[in-house]
Amino acid sequence: MDTIRDEEKALHIVMFPWLAFGHMIPYLELAKLIAQKGHKVSYVSTPRNIQRLPKLPPNVAPLIKFVNLPLPKVDNLPENAEATTDIPYDVVPYLKNAFDKLEKPFTHFLETSNAGWIFHDFANFWIAPTASQLGIKCAFFSIFTAPTMGFLGPVSVILGDEPGRTKPEDFTVAPPWVPFQTTVAYRYFEIIKTADILSDKILGTSDLHRYGLSIQNSDFILIRGCTEFEPEWFQVIQNIHQKTVLPAGQLPNTEFDSGHENDSWPRIKEWLDKQPHGTVVYVAFGSEAKPSQEEVNEIALGLEKSNLPFFWVLKVRRGPTDKVVLQLPEGFEERTKGRGVVCTDWVPQMKILGHMAVGGFLTHAGWTSVVEAVQHEKPLVLLTYLSDQGINARVLEEKKMGYSVPRDERDGSFTSDSVAHSIRLIVVEEEGMIYRENIKNMKDLFVNIERQDKYVNNLLSHLTSLLKH
Structure with missing residues (x-):
């Protein structure tokens, strides 16, 4: 001090x-x-x-x-x-x-x-x-x-x-x-x-x-x-x-590790350890953004079509009084078993982003999540929902640190194909190399x-x- x-x-x-x-x-x-x-x-x-x-x-x-x-x-x-x-x-x-x-x-x-x-x-x-x-x-x-x-x-x-x-x-x-x-x-x-x-x-x-x-x-x-x-x-x-x-x-984020390990982390780490380096798509939309049921369906099918391993933190409801409880598409979990994990509880995001298996982050563009991604050099796939997220996304697009999932200009709808394309571009395609490089280059400005x-x-x-x- x-x-x-x-x-x-x-x-x-x-x-x-x-x-x-x-x-x-x-x-x-x-x-x-x-x-x-x-x-x-x-x-x-x-x-x-x-x-x-x-x-x-x-x-x-x-x-x-x-x-x-x-x-x-x-x-x-x-x-x-x-x-x-x-x-x-x-x-x-x-x-x-x-x-x-x-x-x-x-x-x-x-x-x-x-x-x-x-x-x-x-x-x-x-x-x-x-x-x-x-x-x-x-x-x-x-x-x-x-x-x-x-x-x-x-x-x-x-x-x-x-x-x-x-x-x-x-x-x-x-x-x-x-x-x-x-x-x-x-x-x-x-x-x-x-x-x-x-x-x-x-x-x-x-x-x-x-x-x-x-x-x-x-x-x-x-x-x-x-x-x-x-x-x-x-x-x-x-x-x-x-x-x-x-x-x-x-x-x-400078989370203090008090030695009390989060119960979920050993299991998450065990799964991540088994995945190829830099291939896992981490999906999370912060504490507030909640997709619609239609959007959840397209995100799920897009993850499935991407053929990449994924770890998805899905907030199925905002608090116990939320009457709209999100569901995964029928058969999705069986079809992606072993390749993907869907978690509906709190997870240690910093630890997940810091793991070598994670190769990209599908995010709502909330700035705390953006900073955490840059801390761990993870390129961004952007799917905005509320408030300032749209402005954040434009800044990240301009600086080629993130790529926004293509959407209908009027209603914001998107398809599973556009999700799959965006994820593959950022994580594995040659064309997406500029995003992966730019995130690394920006790290010093953030951390x-x-x-x-x-x-x-x-x-x-x-x-x-x-x-x-």
């Missing part, structure tokens, strides 16, 4: 991410890096989420304090549902409703916290005014990448103060505030699936509105990403928001200890200097 110099005062930073593991985990990774420098972090979430977070390494555990805020009960939110992974997609607005009711208990915590800074997410846009009254500064820590933030545009457009996008097609082209040629934009079917970020008929505050206010009321913007990987997008954000914008680094350390030092210097003003 780094020690703080005598003339420096230890910072106390409160972190409060949105209740999705794709948000909570990067926040925790940054908390660990800050604690390594001798600073104190209060990490705020709900009791069940905190229990499910990875264990802290002993060297930082004394400096990271978990603050449990019980989630208030609200209508239509099932018992014990504390994260997006616990509920069907259409129930998530009620989780946001409960999350908003944490404002009062969070304020009570702040009043006695003696904190200097709060790092908050897009959902808790209500933090900044309270923090300001208490003399605490706020940073909007975005786990959305720089291209996503740049594409979404200035606060005036986001909040509707200036004319902006009025129809889905407007999101399928690069916006006027991006001054360079780029293919980074949503495809029509992606923006239609994500249309709920633009309006919230249930509770009145859309995700886009929350996001805009989070930026507007922050002292500066901190972004998961690195300026060497996407410098032009960081410049766009600086231009449109006229605020200090700092990179937090890619925050690669470089010195660069990550520099970003954290710059961040801490900035926090300290602003507290002096």
Whole structure:
């Protein structure tokens, strides 16, 4: 652990991410890096989420304090549902409703916290005014990448103060505030699936509105990403928001192995050990994305047609109240027995991606999964579902790090043949060599200890200097 110099005062930073593991985990990774420098972090979430977070390494555990805020009960939110992974997609607005009711208990915590800074997410846009009254500064820590933030545009457009996008097609082209040629934009079917970020008929505050206010009321913007990987997008954000914008680094996963081996890993490893080197397709769509039954059928038949070994983590439902339970096509498991594994439980993704047998990753393009793939040099086959995944996919396509499964532009449908072709291209075909090479070439930009350390030092210097003003 780094020690703080005598003339420096230890910072106390409160972190409060949105209740999705794709948000909570990067926040925790940054908390660990800050604690390594001798600073104190209060990490705020709900009791069940905190229990499910990875264990802290002993060297930082004394400096990271978990603050449990019980989630208030609200209508239509099932018992014990504390994260997006616990509920069907259409129930998530009620989780946001409960999350908003944490404002009062969070304020009570702040009043006695003696904190200097709060790092908050897009959902808790209500933090900044309270923090300001208490003399605490706020940073909007975005786990959305720089291209996503740049594409979404200035606060005036986001909040509707200036004319902006009025129809889905407007999101399928690069916006006027991006001054360079780029293919980074949503495809029509992606923006239609994500249309709920633009309006919230249930509770009145859309995700886009929350996001805009989070930026507007922050002292500066901190972004998961690195300026060497996407410098032009960081410049766009600086231009449109006229605020200090700092990179937090890619925050690669540093899961602490406490010695308590996950029960499933020895069996998974035994199966992987028997597969030819670099041939297994790992298939997983994160904690939130859930394909439709039709999509599951095409993915399954595509894996079968690819003739490659596969390990598929299939989330058959989002929480116990999800009435739509996904099924595999009839006879699929018998026909692929020995060549493929379908797992419906949690698996140690980092260990699987790190295995030599895995040759490619069929993913939803969630950024945490992307970073984990680059950490282990696994090229990507992309099948987007929600939120920022479409923008992430365009960036990966542009940089030839990933190949998107061909889909119908209007409804996003795809065929088993396109799945099989995409997988074989990325894992074994000569034509896909560029993707396999580029993933290896990008690894240093994603997993470089010195660069990550520099970003954290710059961040801490900035926090300290602003507290002096």
